[in-house]
Amino acid sequence: MAADTVARSTLALQFARFRRNRLAIVSIWLLALIVAACFLGPYAFPFTGEDADFDFIGAPIDFTSPHLFGTDDFGRDLLVRTLEGGRVSLTIGFLGAFVAGVIGVLYGAVAGFAGGRTDSLMMRLVEVLYGFPYVILVILLSLLFGGGNTALFAAIVFTLWLTPAVIVRSQAEGLARREFVEAARAGGMTSTAIVLRHIVPNCASVVIVYGSLLVPEVILSESFLSFLGIGIKEPQASWGNLIQTGTSAMSTDLRLLLLPGALLVAVLLCLNFIADGLRDAFDPNDR
C-alpha cells in the first residue's frame, strides 16, 4: 500500500503549493462569500424572489426601501431574485460538474483498466454521444426526462461526463500497466477494488483541474440554454434567465443586467483563477 501514502503526501504537497498562490486564495474566499450570500442571503428578507409586489413594479435602486436594488417589471425583488438565481446556477454548476465528474471518472477508469474489447466498445459509445449536437441532445433528453427543471439538469449532466471519461481513460490505461497495480492484482485484489483504490485516486489531480473548469462551463451552458428559451423556466430564477431578461431590457434599465451579470462574471473569474492555481500546483514545472 506504499503507493497510496506516496499519492497522499504528494497531494498534501500540492495543496501546500496551491495555498501560496494569492490570487487563487482570494478567489476561493470571494467564491465562498458569494455562495454563502446566495444560499443564506434570501432568508434575510421578508419576501421570496417569487413574491410579486404589484405596488412596486420596476422600482429603482433605493437602499432605504426593503427592495435594495429595486424590483423587476413583475414587482419581484431584484436582489433576492438574483441571489436565488445564484443558488440555482451554482447548484447546477457544482452539482452538475460533480455528478458528471463522478460518472466520467468511473466510466473512464473502468474502460481504461479493462482495456481490450470492453474498452473499445465503451469508448465507441462515448464517440457516438460526442457526435450528437449539444443543443439537440439537451432538448431531446430534457423532453425524455419530463421537461421540467430537474430534467434539464439531468440533460446537462448527461452531456458533460464525456470529456472527463476520455481524460481519465487515457490516464487509467497507463496506470493499469504500472507495477503497483500489477502487484495488487497478484495480491488477489478484485478489479472493483483496484479501480476504486488505485486507479481513481491516481487520476485525482487531473480530474480536480478539469472539474474546476467544468463548473463555469455548466453555469454558462445553462445561461446559453436560457437565451434559447430552453433553460431554467420562470418563475424559478437562474443567472441565465435573469441575464437574458436583463439583456433584452439593456437599453432602458441596465440594472436588470448588471446585478446578475456582475455576480456571474465574478464567479466565473474566481473559478478560472482557482483552476489556474490548481494546475500550477499540480504541475510544479509550470511556474
Added chain:
Amino acid sequence: MLRFIGRRVWDGGLTLAALVTLTFFVMRLAPGGPFSKSRKISPEILANIQKTYHLDEPVWMQFGRYVKGLVTFDLGPSTRFRDYTVGDMISAGLPWSVTIGIWAIIVATLIGVALGVAGAMRRNSAADYVAGIVGVVGVAVPIFVIGPLLQSVFALRLGWVPVGGIGAGWRALVLPILVLALPNVAYISRLTRSSMIETLRENYVRTARAKGVGAARMVRRHVLKGTLLPVIAYLGPATAAIITGSILIETIFALPGIGRHFVDAALNRDYPLVMGITLLYGALLIVLNIATDLIRAWIDPRLRNGR
C-alpha cells in the same frame, strides 16, 4: 498512412451509423410529433397528413425508409418548412454558417496565437495581462450579452454596420464573425500560452538555446511547431462546433444559417431535419478530427507511429 486513414474513415462510418440509429429512435420517444393534434384540424385531415409523411407506419418501417433514402443522399422532406426538403434547407443555410464559421476560426486563431505567444515570451508583461483579460472576458461574458452590446454601439450609435440581416453585403458579417471569434480567442490564447511555456522547457529547445541560436529564429523553428500541436487539436472539433453551433449569432444577427435548426427542428419535432442536421454535425466532426490528426502527424513525425 493510407491504412490509417482507411481505418479512421471506417470507424467514423460505424459511429455515424450508430448516431443515426440512436437519434432516430430517441427522437420518437419524446412527446408530441411534427403534426400534433392541433385542435382545429379534424382527425381525418391529421391522419392524411401523417400518411403523406409516412408517420402512420410502424417506427421500424420508417427507419428502413429513412436509411433507404440516405443511401441515395435523400434526407427526406422537412415537416416544418413544407416547401423544402432537408437537403434544400441545409444547402441554403450551410454556406452562411460555413462563411461565418471559417472566418471566425481564422480571426480567432490569428489573434489567439499572437496573444498567447506574446504572453508566453514575456510573462507578466503588459501583453500577458491584456491576453489574460481578453481570455477572461471572452470566456465569462455570454455571447448574448456582447452581441446586443456591440449592435447598440456599432450599428445603432455609429452606424458603421447593419444590425442584422444579409442585405448589406460583407459589412453585415463583421460583427457576427467578431462575436463568434471572441470566446475562441480566449481559449486559443490560453492554450497557446501554456503549451508554449511547456515547449520552451523541452530538452530540444534548451539544447538549441545553449547552442546560441537567435531567439527569434528559435521561436519560429522549434517552438512554434511544438506550440501549435495542441492548438490544432483544439481547432478540429471547435470548427465543427462553430460552423454548426452559431445559433446564438444567427438569432441575434438575423442570419439565415443552419444553427437555428438545431433548436427549432427539435422543438418542432421536425424529425427529418433533426436527423439531417445531426448527421451533418457528426460527419463534420469526424472528417475534421481525421484532418486534424493528419495535419498533426505532418507537423510532428513522432505522432505518426503513435496510433
Added chain:
Amino acid sequence: MRRHLAITLGGLMLAASLALSGPATADDTLDRGIGSEWSSLDPQVNFDAAAGWIQSDAYEGLVNFDGSGKVIPGAAESWDISADGKTYVFHLRDGLKWSNGDPLVAQDFVNAVLRTLNPDTASEKGYYFYSVIKVKGAEALANGETKDATTLGMTAPDDRTVVIEMETPNPHMLDLMGAFQLAPLHSPSFEAMGAGVFIDPAHVVSNGAYIIKEVVPQSHVLLERNPNYWDAANVKIPFVKYHVTEDVNTELKRYQAGEIDITYDIPVNQIAALQESIPDQVSISPSTEVTYYSFNLKRPPLDNIDVRRALSLAIDRETLEGKIVKGGAVPTYSFAGGFDPDYHGPQIAEAGMSQAEREAAAKDLFAKAGYGPDNPLKLNIVTTVAEDRIRLAQGVALMWKKVLGVDAQVDSMERKAWLDAFYAGGWDVFADDLVGDFAGPETFLAYMRPSADSGYNWVKPEYDAAMDAAAEEADPAKRNEKLAVAEKILLDDYIFAPIAIEPVRHLVSPHVKGWATSPAGYNNSQFLSLE
C-alpha cells in the same frame, strides 16, 4: 424535385460570396418583419398568419380587405346573395390576368378549393370549406369519400362567374373569400412543376398586387409590383421585402436603425418606453385571439360549478393585463364578443361588478364549496413556455393565492408537449388560447361545440341545439341574437375563465402612410405608400 445534398455541398462558399454581392435595399422598398420562418409559400397549404401577409400581397381572392378589415371587391367586382343566404354568385372583373399574362378564369378559384380539399395535398386548411362555411360536397371530398370534382357545390358556369352553394347560410362567408383562404390556382404551372413552383421565383405565377421575385429561406422574401395586376396603377410601393425576424430585440434594433419599416412585434418590456418616446409609431390593437383558462371538468372539485365560478371571479383581469403582463391585451369577460361590433353578446354579471365585489362573491362561493385559506385547494396550471404566457399564469396563480388561498403551481411546457398535454388530461387548469378564423363570434362558438372538441369533456346538448338554430338563420342581426343565446349557455357553465383578447403589436415607421388596424390583421402592402 429532390435535390441532392452532395451536389450542392460543392459550391457552398461560392454561393455565399455571390449572395453577398446582391443588390442593397433602396428607398423604393417596404421592409416588413414576419417573425420566425414562414412555414410555407404554398397558398393552399400555408396555415401561418405571418406568411399569410406575403400570400395576401402575392395573391388576390374573390374579395379583398382594406387595412381596417372591411371586405372590398377583389378579383370579383360584385356578388349576388340568394334570399336564403345559401348561394353566392361572384362576378369576376373583365380582363383579369395572371402575372405571366395568362387569363385568370373562374375555374382557377374552383381548382384552388379542390386542391385544398384533396387529401393528397395534406393541407390543414380544408376545414374552411366544409366546417367554417359548409360548401356542399366539400366534406366528402376532404374525407376522400369521393374524388369526383363535380360533386363540389362550387362551380364556374362561365369564365367570369363563380357560384358557391352552402348547406347553411353564413353571413361571414365573405370573410373566407380572401387570398389567405382562397388564392386561385394557376393549374398549368402547378401541373408542370408541382408544389415546388410556389417558391421558385422563375416559375411562380400569381394574381395579386405583387409577384415573388426572390426567396431566401430563413432570411427574406422579396416581392415586386405585378404589372399585370388589374389595379397596378394604384400600387404605390415598387418592392416589398419580408424579413425573417426571429428575435424581437434584434427586430427592434433593426427598426431603430431603419432596416425595417414595419415590425412583426414589439418586445413586451420595451412597450412602455417606446410609447413614451415614439408614441406615433407604436401600433397596438386587438386581434382575433382570445385567451381563456379552461377547467378540467373531470377532476374534482372542479366539477363543482361554484368552485369554477369562484376561480374565474378571483382573477383581476385589469391588473393582470395592465400591470403584470403589460403586453396590450384587452381584458374580457366574454368569449366570443369584442370582435364584431354588431354582436352584442349575452349579459355577463361579472362584467358589471367591481373587483372588490367579484372577490367577495368568489370567497362566498369558495366557502360554500368547502374551500378557503384553512382548506386550501391545490391546482396546477399548464401553459406554454412563451414569456408572456408564463407571466400571465403566474399572475393568475398569485391572485388565486391572495383571494382564495389556492396553491396553484405553474407547469410550463414547450408548445408541442403542451398540445399533447391537453388531450392527455394531466391538468387542472389549461392556459388556452384560440385564434378565430375571422372577426366574428361564430368562429369561437363553433369551436366550443361539445361535438367539435372532446378535450373539454363538456356535455351540453342545449348548446349544440342553440348553435344549430343559429346556423339556419340567414339574417345577420337575428343570427347574432341566436348566437348570444348559445354563448350564454356556454359562459353560464364556467367551463373556462375568459381572460383577455390578445393584441397585435407593430412599430410602424413614420415613412409608411396608409397604415390601419383591424382584428383580422390584414395589412396588404398595396394600400400602403412610402414617403
